[in-house]
Amino acid sequence: MREIDVRCAVCGALQRTVELTSTGSFGPPDLDLRPNGPARWALPFHVQRCDACGYAARSIGSAPRQAGEVVRSVVYRDVLERSKLPGLARSYFCAALVAEAAGEYEASGWAFLSAAWDCDDRDLAGRARTCRERAAEMFSRGLERGRLELSPSVALTLVAELWRRAGRFDEALASCEAADAELAEIASAGEGEDGGSTSAVVAFLRTLATVGDDESHSCAEAFAEGD
Ligand SMILES: [Zn+2]
Incomplete structure (x- = not known):
């Protein structure tokens, strides 16, 4: 970790910031791709x-x-000034609004999702849900407009997970269906991408959404299900 002075690109004020030099991540991530291990605790530095x-x-x-x-x-x-979000989630939510306005939907989606993670850590389930809904909207919009670096099947799977955690099970199931259609297309085209692991996650998400489970689960569970 090191401290550096950065000039704010909006107002020109000099700000002291902390930069992480590295963050490893160990173990399978949560289904919404939140890392585990040391990287999980690096949220304040991003x-x-x-x-x-x-x-x-x-x-x-x-x-x-x-x-x-x-x-x-x-x-x-x-x-920034009046929301009921905790401080870190506010910063991420604000960063997401800037990215959204700039048409950077993927960056916006990750920032809304990071805000949700901060709410998770503070047991603020309702606020986490709101942040996940916004994240799902951003990834969906980015997908519609062809502006994502994530592949469509991974993006649709992530969106399904976000809707599920937000308790929007119908939307989650619809996204699972769209992800499956995308995976079937990849398989029939015989492209190099291996959709097997994504398929297992989609199947697991469908099971969870069908029974109305909006709890956090890890990717490892998705793979264990298939055994
Ligand atoms: Zn400033």
Whole structure:
């Protein structure tokens, strides 16, 4: 860990930030891809917030063109100053709003999901659900507009998991179906991608969503199910 001074790209204030030099991750992640091991506890270090203007981002030293306008918006000020989210989740939620406005849907999705993880750690189930719904919307929008680095089958599986954890089981099952259709297409095209592990996760998610289970589960359980 090291401290460095960064100039906020929105307001120009000099801010002291902490940077992690490395984070390993061990063991299978949760179904929503939250890492386990040391990386799980690195959540506070993957978002920065300017004390002067409130701009939040993975790195506040750079900002998309729209950032200043978003940071001054009523919605942003509301989340930053008046929301019931815990502090870290607020920073992530704010960072997600900036990314969304810039059309960076995947970055926005991960930031909303990180906000959900902070809520999970504080047993704030209702607020975690709201953050997951927003994350699911962002990944879905990115997929529709062809703006994701994640492959469509992985993105649809992640979206299914997010809807499931948000208690939106119908949406979760619909996403499972879309993921399966995508995997079937990959299989029939005979492309290199191995959809086997994703298929096992989709099958596990469908089982959980069918019985109305919105609890956290790990990927390891998905693979154990098939044995
Ligand atoms: Zn600033």
